[in-house]
Every structure is written in C-alpha cells, then in structure tokens.
Amino acid sequence: MRKDFSCLPGEHIITWLLCCWDNGASTLELEGREAKQLGSLSREGGVDKAIGKKAQALSLWRRLLSSVRERYPFREDVVCRPGKWTTMERGIQYQRELAVREMVYYDPDNAQLPTDPDEVQCTWPMWWKFVWSAPSSYANSLAVIDWKSEEAPTVDEVAGRIQQYEESLSSSLISAVEKLSREFQQFREDRFYSPPVQTHISAVRRPDVKNVLYTAARENGPTWSLWQKAPGETRGRPLGFWSRGYRGSEARYTPTEKEILAAYEGVRAASEVIGTEA
Numbered sequence: 023m024r025k026d027f028s029c030l031p032g033e034h035i036i037t038w039l040l041c042c043w044d045n046g047a048s049t050l051e052l053e054g055r056e057a058k059q060l061g062s063l064s065r066e067g068g069v070d071k072a073i074g075k076k077a078q079a080l081s082l083w084r085r086l087l088s089s090v091r092e093r094y095p096f097r098e099d100v101v102c103r104p105g106k107w108t109t110m111e112r113g114i115q116y117q118r119e120l121a122v123r124e125m126v127y128y129d130p131d132n133a134q135l136p137t138d139p140d141e142v143q144c145t146w147p148m149w150w151k152f153v154w155s156a157p158s159s160y161a162n163s164l165a166v167i168d169w170k171s172e173e174a175p176t177v178d179e180v181a182g183r184i185q186q187y188e189e190s191l192s193s194s195l196i197s198a199v200e201k202l203s204r205e206f207q208q209f210r211e212d213r214f215y216s217p218p219v220q221t222h223i224s225a226v227r228r229p230d231v232k233n234v235l236y237t238a239a240r241e242n243g244p245t246w247s248l249w250q251k252a253p254g255e256t257r258g259r260p261l262g263f264w265s266r267g268y269r270g271s272e273a274r275y276t277p278t279e280k281e282i283l284a285a286y287e288g289v290r291a292a293s294e295v296i297g298t299e300a
Contacts, residue, residue, distance in 0.1 A: 023050075027082065029065045036102050036119045036126075038064065039086055043122070043139060048083035057085055068093040083137070084130060091126050100126060106155050110188050114181045116155060120148045121177045140178035149180075163187075 026045040029038040052060075058074035063086075072089035094100045100123055107113040121142035128135045136142050153164045164184075175183070 024060055024063065027060070027063050027086075029063060031065070034101070034103050034119075035064065035066070035069070035090060036100060036123050039090065039122050039126070040115075040119055040139065042086055043083060047086060048081050048137060050082040051079050052082055052085065053077065053079050057082070064089075066093065087126050087128075088130060094126075097123075097127055102151075106157050108157060110160070110184065113152065113156060113160070114184065117144070117148065117152050117177055117180065120151060124148070140181075141176050143174040144177050144180045145174055 027042050027047060029035070033041075054074050054077040056074075060073065062070045063073065064070055069089045069092075072092045073085050075089070075092075076085070090100070102119045102123055103116060107116050118139050121139040121144075124142055124145075125136075125139060153161055156164055
C-alpha cells in the first residue's frame with residue numbers, strides 16, 4: 023500500500039497528490055494510529071507528520087489534503103508543475119493538478135464542495151494558467167474558446183471539450199493547409215512564370231495574396247498564425263491565417279515578392295510537419 027501512495031524522488035507535491043487520488047486514496051479509511059504506520063509518504067517531514075495527526079477515522083485523501091494545507095498555509099507556496107506541456111494528454115493532466123491545488127484550500131467541513139478533482143469547476147484563473155502553459159501550436163486556438171454557459175464547467179467537461187476541439191482542429195487544419203498550398207502554388211506560377219498579357223482594360227488585377235490567405239482561412243475554420251522571418255528582420259510577419267485582431271491592418275498591407283515566396287515556403291514547411299506535401 024505504501025508503494026501506491028509514496029511520492030517519487032523529485033515529484034512535485036501536487037502531482038503526487040493527484041497520483042494518490044488516482045490510486046484510490048479516497049476509498050481508504052484510516053484512523054490516526056494506522057495513518058502513522060504508513061511512514062514517510064510525501065518525502066517532507068512536515069506533511070508526513072500531519073497525515074496521522076487526527077485520531078478519528080478519515081479517508082487517506084482527506085488526510086493528505088489537510089496535511090499539505092497545514093504544511094503550506096498560503097496558496098502561493100504550492101506550485102504546480104512548471105514549464106509547458108507538449109501533448110494534449112499532458113495538458114489535461116496539468117489542469118487536473120490545478121484542480122487538486124484548489125482542493126487543498128477547500129473547507130474540509132463543507133459537504134457541498136467536490137471531493138473529486140475532475141468535478142472541480144474550472145475557474146478563469148485556472149483556465150488562463152492552462153492556456154499560458156500551452157505550446158504555441160495550441161495556445162492561440164485555446165485562447166479564443168468561449169465558454170457560453172453562465173456556470174463554469176467542471177475540469178472533466180473542459181477536458182472533453184478540448185479533446186473534441188483537438189480532433190476537429192486536426193482534420194480542418196490538414197484540409198486548410200492542403201488548400202492553401204495549392205492556392206500559393208497557383209499564385210506563384212501566375213505571378214512569376216506567366217508571360218505578360220496585353221489588355222486594354224486597366225482595371226484587371228492579379229489576385230492579392232492576402233485575399234487568397236483570408237479566403238482559405240474563412241472557408242476552413244481554424245484561426246491560427248504562421249510566422250516567417252525574412253532575412254534581416256527582427257520580427258516575423260503573419261503569413262498564414264490571420265487572427266481577428268490583424269484583419270483590419272492586413273487590408274492595407276501589400277506583401278513584397280520576397281515575402282510571398284517566404285509565405286509559400288512557410289506553408290510548405292507546415293505541410294511537411296503534419297504529414298502533407300505542398
């Protein structure tokens with residue numbers, strides 16, 4: 023039993039608590055003397071000492087939460103796993119850890135509060151910590167998700183929506199990149215390889231690359247940005263689907279030939295990343 027509830031070397035305390043929950047800590051009722059016999063579980067003397075402090079029968083889960091709260095009375099002292107997650111599964115795991123951190127500071131005598139991390143409501147502070155910890159491939163898309171319901175969704179509900187969003191984003195992104203690649207290829211051929219055509223109608227214009235990009239983005243759904251730095255530039259220009267905040271300024275922006283070529287190469291690189299060919 024100690025093996026199922028022991029903290030691993032270097033493991034963050036909130037990650038350890040979540041592992042204890044997943045291993046059934048809430049189903050194990052222990053009296054104080056029984057809890058003391060478990061020995062060192064958290065690898066922190068202050069936490070381990072508090073686990074067996076109360077004599078009455080309590081679930082191990084409640085003992086663990088109260089012992090961490092006693093050792094760290096201020097919320098700011100408990101830090102969840104730092105750094106950015108790299109997969110959606112790890113992202114959902116991080117959000118569950120944020121829920122456990124909230125539970126540490128719940129009133130243990132309030133029966134209306136959830137005892138399951140997956141039933142904790144995902145507050146806006148929790149959501150933004152999750153978004154800020156996301157890799158760039160997810161962060162922009164997650165930031166525009168709008169929770170329409172008045173009541174905050176639970177962590178489990180958010181996880182389900184995020185998984186559905188990822189599945190739909192993956193399929194639509196592949197479709198969008200394929201179409202955008204074809205549009206760029208055609209535009210490149212028309213602009214650089216077609217012989218000049220004599221015409222008396224001065225109003226005839228070639229297609230504008232920004233309109234091609236915007237049309238592809240609007241028809242294929244996902245809002246994302248593909249950034250490419252041109253030689254000598256310190257800032258990249260948006261060369262993929264434009265976000266809402268950029269659409270106003272891009273209407274007045276005319277890309278150079280060098281930027282158009284860079285855009286095409288950027289799209290081809292993005293296609294290779296997801297397994298398609300421009």
